[in-house]
Amino acid sequence: NAGVTQTPKFQVLKTGQSMTLQCAQDMNHEYMSWYRQDPGMGLRLIHYSVGAGITDQGEVPNGYNVSRSTTEDFPLRLLSAAPSQTSVYFCASSYSGGANYGYTFGSGTRLTVV
Amino acid sequence: KNEVEQSPQNLTAQEGEFITINCSYSVGISALHWLQQHPGGGIVSLFMLSSGKKKHGRLIATINIQEKHSSLHITASHPRDSAVYICAVRTETSGSRLTFGEGTQLTVNP
Numbered sequence: 001n002a003g004v005t006q007t008p009k010f011q012v013l014k015t016g017q018s019m020t021l022q023c024a025q026d027m028n029h030e031y032m033s034w035y036r037q038d039p040g041m042g043l044r045l046i047h048y049s050v051g052a053g054i055t056d057q058g059e060v061p062n063g064y065n066v067s068r069s070t071t072e073d074f075p076l077r078l079l080s081a082a083p084s085q086t087s088v089y090f091c092a093s094s095y096s097g098g099a100n101y102g103y104t105f106g107s108g109t110r111l112t113v114v
Numbered sequence: 115k116n117e118v119e120q121s122p123q124n125l126t127a128q129e130g131e132f133i134t135i136n137c138s139y140s141v142g143i144s145a146l147h148w149l150q151q152h153p154g155g156g157i158v159s160l161f162m163l164s165s166g167k168k169k170h171g172r173l174i175a176t177i178n179i180q181e182k183h184s185s186l187h188i189t190a191s192h193p194r195d196s197a198v199y200i201c202a203v204r205t206e207t208s209g210s211r212l213t214f215g216e217g218t219q220l221t222v223n224p
Contacts, residue, residue: 033212042217043202044214045211092157103147106156
């Protein structure tokens with residue numbers, strides 16, 4: 001099925017560990033993005049990409065790295081996990097170049113850092 | 115002040131009631147999106163608007179560009195409509211990036 005696939009769905013990390021959240025889409029979308037969702041706050045943009053080889057920071061990039069080596073994949077790396085990174089993470093994708101395109105979201109990754 | 119404000123934050127309704135959720139924004143936009151998130155679930159796109167009104171089943175979304183305001187209406191509400199409804203805007207200067215409201219938690223009781 002076409003869409004955005006996020007893995008894993010759940011993860012528990014110890015402080016200081018690193019991990020990669022995977023995001024893949026098969027719709028040939030140029031734009032991909034990572035958000036975190038915390039109680040009482042709207043979704044906040046971590047990093048985004050407008051195409052392979054192009055990434056940029058969002059509102060809350062500290063502690064996270066991304067790369068975009070292919071159109072399909074946009075992994076999010078936590079370099080040294082901290083309890084403040086406990087959150088639900090969503091990946092989303094869209095076509096670029098114009099406002100008339102919707103967004104497709106992944107099912108989310110619930111991350112707990114202890 | 116957030117660029118996107120939603121009201122109410124929480125809404126409880128009885129099955130069958132007509133529901134309205136509001137979204138106001140303070141920036142120029144190229145499109146506004148309404149999203150739905152069920153408890154523990156992913157996020158689904160309901161509508162994308164740049165003008166006027168759209169309808170899908172019992173859901174209706176309207177936007178007034180001059181007043182910088184959008185509403186999401188649910189007619190004949192049902193317990194399965196219980197979810198968080200999120201307003202998000204694509205601003206004129208943000209490219210493909212979205213700015214989100216905090217969401218409205220809707221609970222529809224049978």
